[in-house]
Amino acid sequence: MPSSRRAFLGAAATLVAAGCSGTPDVLGLRRSVRVAVSWSGTELRAFHSVLEGLGELDYPVEVIPLGDDISTAFGSRSARRPDIVMLPQPGLVPEHVHDLESIPDDLAARGRARLWDELLVVDGTTYGVPFKTAHKSAVWYRPSMLQKVGLEPPRLWSDWLELNRSLSLAGIRPLSLAAGDGWVLTDFLENVLLGASPSTYRALATTAKPKPSEQPQFAAALRLLGTMWSAPGTLAGGVERSLVQQFPDAIVEVFGHRRAAMVLASDFAEPVVRSFAADPADIGMFTFPPISPGAAAPVVVGGDVMVLPRPSTDDAKDLVRRLADPAALDPWIASGGFLADGRTTGYSPELTRLAEQLVAPGTSLQFDLSDRLKRLGDINGLWRVLTDFLVRIGNRGSDVVPGAVESALAELGAVEKVEG
Template identity: 80%
Template structure:
């Protein structure tokens, strides 16, 4: 899930340290931790490290942003020992670079959300650190009340809600199309909502071919119905295409030029920073696609992996960060969920956490991550960006042709 959401409130290219670098002091070698976070998220992670207490070794944090995968490229003594990987789907492709997780931590990687990604041939290669709920929609309740509408119970209700808002002179959606993963989140929720078996089949296939699945085209048609509606997107397609994740949140809660935004739990700090009224923050989750259907729940997250050869200090740090209370400082900051935990959050995030732990809830991991190159910036991201350009605000009549074009473009990606 690489994205500029990693730049959240600010960006930084500065190397930040917890403790002191052993390269400077000539003492015990530092444990180097590669992260994709910056800004508020990076500051929150440092608070987590500070909360671990006095360590027998220094910890050096290396912010790599969207280039986090380069952590696996270097073989020098400066290579990271621990990688906080925002794309768990990369784990199977880097098994030769990784050390197994210590036996006492291995059960954490075998939880229902993670085992298909982190366990290979019976060996666990990662530990979950941060969970992301990717089926959340943030909105302003006061605006809904003003127009006389409620959060949607079904997909069709959402389309009706958008039309009602538009007729009242309110722009329904803010869309961070500058971050392609936001577009894939939309499609993934729809596909999971209409065809969970197809979603899971694509996620686990050795040679996935979305273009060959009729349900993939059906999901595109449904998505096109929403995006093609006139005046549904704040700033239209042109502004949506250059709008990144934090800006889309600010559009709703800061500039107040849109009613709602599809945004994961980690949006919370930005939402609270820019909301004019802290009590005017609402959240609903992606609705079922039809009566009797289950609501889609798409999940992502960041996992800790150990690069080989590892050290006892690196294992110790992963063990400490895996402790049940280790993330408390970040949870207090907001925008952080721990798999299996339902306490300590804001009311909005508590709702999301409870859904992720609800017995019988069908949770499915981020499909674009599972698709590998097919789901990345040159794959599904680009296909959906072109799809948005073709349908955005232009009316339902353009959708069938745009769907055909998107399927054909996806087929080229698969064959490439």
């Protein structure tokens, strides 16, 4: 099973206790506030630095790394159930409202980007608080590779295709692709679809029973994506390596092994980029370009939200309040790879650009579509369809794309019937 977007940093995590003083109960113990997270490795350590920065608390805090199994945190009524879930798929909130406590009014009233309300507010009641924002339209690259062919980062989709051709002709593999993590493939398609047809993207994200296989604009986005993935010499290591390459490996391929020029990778890749870059000055980043002149640049957004499984406790609500304080996030922001909702200061130059784009006019900004498609967008749905699509077209030339698009639509249609 492909790793979650938050488990990519490796390191098998163990259950850790943090921040622990407090008033004992009748047994001499005070119940921990249990926080379920999907993070591991560097991200998990960064979260502990946030908890440590809160100072002395009146209760212990226990962090439970669940990785891909984060959804199992819902519905449990055992004494070991989590009190707070750091949910990496905000699109699941409406689906799990019956398992969640509403957010206290003082937190619900705090300002946040309007898009969050579509996912976190149900029938006028707020069920989640944004903790971490993910910019999923970022492309990290090595400027020295682009300088070798005398080109700049692309301003349009067509420029990107031309850049890839120029790099390939110069003997440089343009793209490292983490196809072993299906969500990377959906990120690619979502950016193309959002850039080419924002109205179709929006309709699919908000329809109760979406059927992307029946949308001509969705098919057109697949064809556009196919023009990049099918171009011979584009993928570092070819399709074979791409299929087994997970997210951190794709970054190392660019900045460690230096066998590719660029990689589509969110802001949370920053610590890995900086850890493996042979030359700190040879780190660049551009964001997904508009598909056509005059079109808005697509910006696909993800993130982690704090939710309270029922029944909640006063201690859990207190911890959510503390973590929702903007100053509480400073330790993670300082370590890199973290964007906070609405905040544009305190980041590296690269992440500052991403943060500013999230609040700037003139961009087409939407939440991760595969998240909002729920099971249709997951490992047995769109992830698998795009993996098969890559196998059919990767490095094989544009002639194979039309047939592969038809096969992908048929495969996706079969999933839609099962889910419908």
